[in-house]
Structure formats: C-alpha cells, structure tokens
Amino acid sequence: MTFKPKYVTCSLYFAIASTLALLLSACGGGGGFPPTITGVKPQSLMFGKTATIYLGGKDLRSSLVVESNGACINPSFASNSTTDTLVLNCLVKQAGDFVLTVKSDTGAVVYTGTLTVPNPQVVLVVAEGQVNLGNIVVELDPVAAPITVNNFLNYANNGFYRSTLFHRVISGFMIQGGGFTTGMVKKTGQGAPIVSESKNGLSNVRGSIAMARLDDKDSATSEFYINHVDNLYLDYSAASAGYTVFGKVVQGMEVVDTIAGKATGFFNGYANVPLADVTITGALQVK
Numbered sequence: 636m637t638f639k640p641k642y643v644t645c646s647l648y649f650a651i652a653s654t655l656a657l658l659l660s661a662c663g664g665g666g667g668f669p670p671t672i673t674g675v676k677p678q679s680l681m682f683g684k685t686a687t688i689y690l691g692g693k694d695l696r697s698s699l700v701v702e703s704n705g706a707c708i709n710p711s712f713a714s715n716s717t718t719d720t721l722v723l724n725c726l727v728k729q730a731g732d733f734v735l736t737v738k739s740d741t742g743a744v745v746y747t748g749t750l751t752v753p754n755p756q757v758v759l760v761v762a763e764g765q766v767n768l769g770n771i772v773v774e775l776d777p778v779a780a781p782i783t784v785n786n787f788l789n790y791a792n793n794g795f796y797r798s799t800l801f802h803r804v805i806s807g808f809m810i811q812g813g814g815f816t817t818g819m820v821k822k823t824g825q826g827a828p829i830v831s832e833s834k835n836g837l838s839n840v841r842g843s844i845a846m847a848r849l850d851d852k853d854s855a856t857s858e859f860y861i862n863h864v865d866n867l868y869l870d871y872s873a874a875s876a877g878y879t880v881f882g883k884v885v886q887g888m889e890v891v892d893t894i895a896g897k898a899t900g901f902f903n904g905y906a907n908v909p910l911a912d913v914t915i916t917g918a919l920q921v922k
C-alpha cells in the first residue's frame with residue numbers, strides 16, 4: 636500500500652509560518668533576545684572631550700539607554716555600531732570615577748560599572764628663540780576649579796596659547812604667560828572674563844598654576860602664572876580676594892626654574908620682560 640502526501644492548503648501554510656515566526660520572536664529572532672553586555676572598553680576618555688567607549692556583547696541595539704548622572708553627556712551610538720559591538724560617544728564633563736549604566740528600552744539594567752576619567756593634563760612646549768627649553772606638564776583640578784579649568788582648556792585646545800610668551804618673569808616669585816606675543820603685543824581673541832574661584836582651598840605653593848588678573852577679582856581671561864616658590868600671601872583670605880589656583884606642574888619644574896633664571900628688563904613700558912623671547916610654541920591636552 637502506498638501513502639500519498641496530503642496537500643497543505645495555503646491557509647494552513649500561513650498559519651504554520653505565523654506560528655514559527657512567533658516562536659522565533661519569543662526566542663530572540665527579530666530582536667526578541669534580550670541584549671547582553673559582556674565587556675566595556677574605553678578607547679578615549681578625556682575630560683572635556685568626546686569619549687569613545689566600546690560596549691561588547693550580544694543582540695545589542697541603538698535603542699539602549701545610557702545614563703551617567705551627568706558625567707558623560709549627550710550619549711549616542713556611532714553609525715559603525717553592530718549587534719555585537721556598540722560604539723558609544725559622549726562628552727566627558729567630570730573627572731574621577733563615575734558609574735555608567737546601560738538600560739534596555741523597557742528600563743531593565745543591562746550593564747552597570749565604574750569608569751575613571753583622569754584629571755586633565757596639558758603640555759606646554761617652550762622655546763627661547765630656536766632653542767627648545769623643554770616641556771612643562773600641568774595637571775588641572777576640575778573639581779576644585781571647574782570654571783577656571785574649562786576656561787584654560789578652551790584656550791589651549793583652540794590654539795590660543797601657541798606663540799604666546801612667558802612675558803613676565805621674576806626669579807623667586809613666578810613666571811607669567813598666555814597673553815602677549817613677540818614685541819609685547821597683546822594677543823587678541825580672549826573670551827569674556829571668568830568668575831574667581833580662589834576660595835577653592837588650593838594654595839599658591841611652588842609649582843602650582845594660577846590665573847593672573849587685574850584688580851577686579853573676576854577679571855581673569857587667558858593669562859596664567861606658575862609659582863616659582865611658595866607664595867601663600869596670594870591665596871584667598873578674609874583680607875584678600877586672592878588668585879585662583881587650578882592645578883600644578885607634574886613634570887618640567889626644571890624648565891620653570893630655567894625660565895625663572897632668564898635675564899629680564901623693561902620693554903615698551905613693561906617690567907620683568909625676558910631679554911630673549913621665551914615662547915610657548917605649543918599647548919596640547921594629553922589627558
């Protein structure tokens with residue numbers, strides 16, 4: 636006896652296909668699998684810059700929600716993201732540790748972990764004429780002086796400090812720069828003056844970097860100085876508005892000492908001007 640296969644009607648075929656589709660969807664087909672993050676690797680995590688953070692896992696999607704409590708704002712996923720690797724970009728607004736939380740579009744927590752943003756560092760490359768004097772690396776404190784640090788980084792990252800002078804140099808006191816070019820010409824393009832943060836608890840000790848200003852405590856723009864010795868009388872006190880310290884030299888104090896020892900004189904009505912130009916040939920944020 637032979638058996639003939641039964642015909643499958645169109646309606647029965649579509650019913651079976653629909654049932655399979657539902658089963659696949661429930662198991663993860665068509666985006667049904669819950670997203671899983673198995674690893675997080677920051678490629679670039681620098682204060683004040685756009686971060687690039689790789690999220691690795693399975694069934695990832697751009698509908699995931701990223702939270703950092705304001706530490707890394709305006710999060711978005713790059714166009715080259717895949718279901719195995721999401722490329723997260725966000726603007727870093729906080730130094731130190733912060734918690735990164737990733738949630739599904741339904742609010743379920745997919746990942747939570749702590750990332751660390753180092754304090755920003757800027758390298759000042761200094762020359763006297765054609766002779767390289769070396770580099771001064773300053774580490775900034777955005778927790779103690781957020782307004783001042785953002786101001787300084789804005790000038791540094793926009794190239795403002797390039798070709799400016801250390802135009803006022805006094806051994807046993809400080810070296811001041813960031814506002815004049817060759818010939819003691821005031822450089823144009825400064826932003827608006829910033830509010831003083833001199834009450835932040837940081838002190839004008841040797842190697843600290845602080846903002847120069849006029850008599851008005853809220854008049855600092857681009858000019859800064861590095862203390863050659865402890866100058867604690869420049870700190871805020873009940874009797875003085877003080878000067879805002881916003882970081883410290885972490886490498887290159889010997890360069891500061893070299894600059895402080897340069898011969899100076901009067902030039903175009905300014906005192907304590909190095910007889911040979913001491914120029915910042917570059918300022919670059921490296922952390």
